[in-house]
Amino acid sequence: GALHAASQAQPNIALVKYWGKRDTVLNLPAVGSISITLDSLWTRTEVRFVPGQKHDQVSLNGRSDEAESRRITACLDLLRQRAGVDYGAEVSSQNNFPTAAGLASSASGFAALVHAGAQALGLTLSLAEQSVLARRCSGSAARSIFGGYVEWAHGKLADGTDSVASPLLDAQAWPLRVAVAITSKAAKQVGSSEGMRRTAQTSPYQSAWVDTQEADLDTARAAILARDFDALAQISEYSCLKMHALAMAAQPGLLYWNGATVECMHRVRALRQQGVPVFFTVDAGPQLKAVCAPAAIEQVKDALRDIPGVLDVLDTGLGEGARAMPAG
Numbered sequence: 001g002a003l004h005a006a007s008q009a010q011p012n013i014a015l016v017k018y019w020g021k022r023d024t025v026l027n028l029p030a031v032g033s034i035s036i037t038l039d040s041l042w043t044r045t046e047v048r049f050v051p052g053q054k055h056d057q058v059s060l061n062g063r064s065d066e067a068e069s070r071r072i073t074a075c076l077d078l079l080r081q082r083a084g085v086d087y088g089a090e091v092s093s094q095n096n097f098p099t100a101a102g103l104a105s106s107a108s109g110f111a112a113l114v115h116a117g118a119q120a121l122g123l124t125l126s127l128a129e130q131s132v133l134a135r136r137c138s139g140s141a142a143r144s145i146f147g148g149y150v151e152w153a154h155g156k157l158a159d160g161t162d163s164v165a166s167p168l169l170d171a172q173a174w175p176l177r178v179a180v181a182i183t184s185k186a187a188k189q190v191g192s193s194e195g196m197r198r199t200a201q202t203s204p205y206q207s208a209w210v211d212t213q214e215a216d217l218d219t220a221r222a223a224i225l226a227r228d229f230d231a232l233a234q235i236s237e238y239s240c241l242k243m244h245a246l247a248m249a250a251q252p253g254l255l256y257w258n259g260a261t262v263e264c265m266h267r268v269r270a271l272r273q274q275g276v277p278v279f280f281t282v283d284a285g286p287q288l289k290a291v292c293a294p295a296a297i298e299q300v301k302d303a304l305r306d307i308p309g310v311l312d313v314l315d316t317g318l319g320e321g322a323r324a325m326p327a328g
């Protein structure tokens, strides 16, 4: 092959959350999860393998970052193993959204990296195989291989080959919109992997979380297939608050919210009480994502923008999975 390729992938937002691992080496989740893939936020990644080159050279938004480079090399190693090569790579990746702001840049980043790297090495991998590889690099990246509404299965096999994402419903089949309220631009306090480890070791609610997830997945899957907004709103807020309650009960407690995050939650609920089809979700950071019907997006954005401590409000629809881009 040309040893050179580029791909784009978008972040996804979990509605039924992934939190906890049953295997940290294969990165297998303690629970299944369901997400939506976004469209106007993206990561574009170009990978060039160079025979004879020993090390990887990584540029993220024009900068180098040691911790991120190590994760990228570990991910490229999985692809090199598959292809039976040992070439170093030049990786250049751009996000069009703030990386440290808790917007799941690892999901779009590793989905784009696996997609581009596999292409560059001439590996013909199915989307499911790409999802498995992306999962090993960052769990949530397994979901960004696909577009629209996506479920990532817990899986039963010890080797993790059945812990893979698959599409539930196309983006166009139910084109909800998402407003993202940015309430802090600081890098996140405790990363997801470390937060999950601490939670599993110390939170007394861990087993209740794992035991109740299957029912939540059934409820959310049914709501999505029926395009039942109210049902999806209820189960999504429930899963989000349950994940945070679980993490807050760790020692020391993981408190990802700031005051504005909580204000946004109340505002979203007040809007819903007034009949506006909108619900919230929050990941391992202080940003609030408000998911709404297309007709409600301007009203939701205006309401969030009004809240003291909200620095910016982004807006996006639902989009496609990872795909090839022209390589420069």
Ligand code: DP6
Binding pocket: 013, 014, 016, 017, 018, 019, 027, 033, 104, 106, 137, 138, 139, 140, 141, 192, 193, 283, 284
């Ligand atoms: C709160 O996928 O970032 O966003 O597998 O350790 O890389 P690793 O974790 P990551 O965790 C995402 C956690 C979450 C919930 C979710 O996306 O389901």
